[in-house]
Amino acid sequence: MTEITAIIGGTGIYALSGMKLRSEIIKTPYADVTVERTDDLVFLHRHAPNHSVPPHRVNYRANIKALDMLGVKRICATFAVGSINPDFELAVPVILSDFIDYSSGREHSFFDTIDQGKGHVDVSVPFCPVLSGALEAEAKKLNLKVRRGGVYASTNGPRFETPAEIRAYRQFGADVVGMTLCPELPLALERGMSYAGFAFSINWGAGMTPSIELVHDGVDAIKDKMLRTMINALKNTKNAECTMAPIH
Ligand code: HPA
Numbered sequence: 118m119t120e121i122t123a124i125i126g127g128t129g130i131y132a133l134s135g136m137k138l139r140s141e142i143i144k145t146p147y148a149d150v151t152v153e154r155t156d157d158l159v160f161l162h163r164h165a166p167n168h169s170v171p172p173h174r175v176n177y178r179a180n181i182k183a184l185d186m187l188g189v190k191r192i193c194a195t196f197a198v199g200s201i202n203p204d205f206e207l208a209v210p211v212i213l214s215d216f217i218d219y220s221s222g223r224e225h226s227f228f229d230t231i232d233q234g235k236g237h238v239d240v241s242v243p244f245c246p247v248l249s250g251a252l253e254a255e256a257k258k259l260n261l262k263v264r265r266g267g268v269y270a271s272t273n274g275p276r277f278e279t280p281a282e283i284r285a286y287r288q289f290g291a292d293v294v295g296m297t298l299c300p301e302l303p304l305a306l307e308r309g310m311s312y313a314g315f316a317f318s319i320n321w322g323a324g325m326t327p328s329i330e331l332v333h334d335g336v337d338a339i340k341d342k343m344l345r346t347m348i349n350a351l352k353n354t355k356n357a358e359c360t361m362a363p364i365h
Pocket residue numbers: 197198199200272277278294295296319320321322323
């Protein structure tokens with residue numbers, strides 16, 4: 118049976134040019150979701166086609182449910198972030214290893230009633246080490262400089278942070294800050310999927326420069342390589358033993 122995998126593209130990452138994709142609308146209990154796909158690869162833009170939905174309004178449950186209904190078990194996702202660790206250069210993708218959830222007020226679980234189970238997902242290994250390792254290996258083959266390991270502070274947005282918030286997140290061990298990892302990743306884990314995250318910084322966190330300056334040039338140069346890296350990583354780990362979070 119063909120294994121179906123998925124790429125969730127964040128800000129700035131749209132389907133690879135030159136790929137033959139067909140559009141499909143998936144009707145989930147939460148909303149209709151449009152995806153672009155081949156037979157074995159689904160491309161979902163987190164913010165909907167044309168980037169029409171801001172981070173705090175993304176219907177994360179609909180997006181993950183749509184992938185679940187398509188039979189997706191493994192996801193690579195991208196995130197545009199701010200760097201809050203001076204060692205984390207702009208435009209060098211980070212293969213994420215952990216997160217801190219500062220988001221609130223979002224529909225963050227599929228476990229709404231106890232008859233569905235208690236929904237205590239074990240997030241001790243949030244990102245799949247097999248998929249993450251494949252991202253690192255495939256990036257190397259394409260001469261794409263990446264950093265392995267980094268902690269993502271997930272905020273609500275849409276505003277950027279204050280300098281004091283950035284200092285606090287840094288003290289708590291975060292390396293990058295963004296508005297969309299949560300609840301997307303925890304929801305995917307609730308559906309028994311394995312997930313790897315590729316974050317690229319487009320600015321320094323608030324207070325690290327006089328004002329937020331978004332830098333797109335360096336990122337434009339690596340977007341295609343990031344996509345190619347994810348496609349190859351998903352292809353070359355087909356049938357590999359990926360990490361799925363236990364649910365208690
Ligand atoms: N903060 C939060 N989200 C972001 C940032 C940031 O500095 N840059 C890109 N997404």
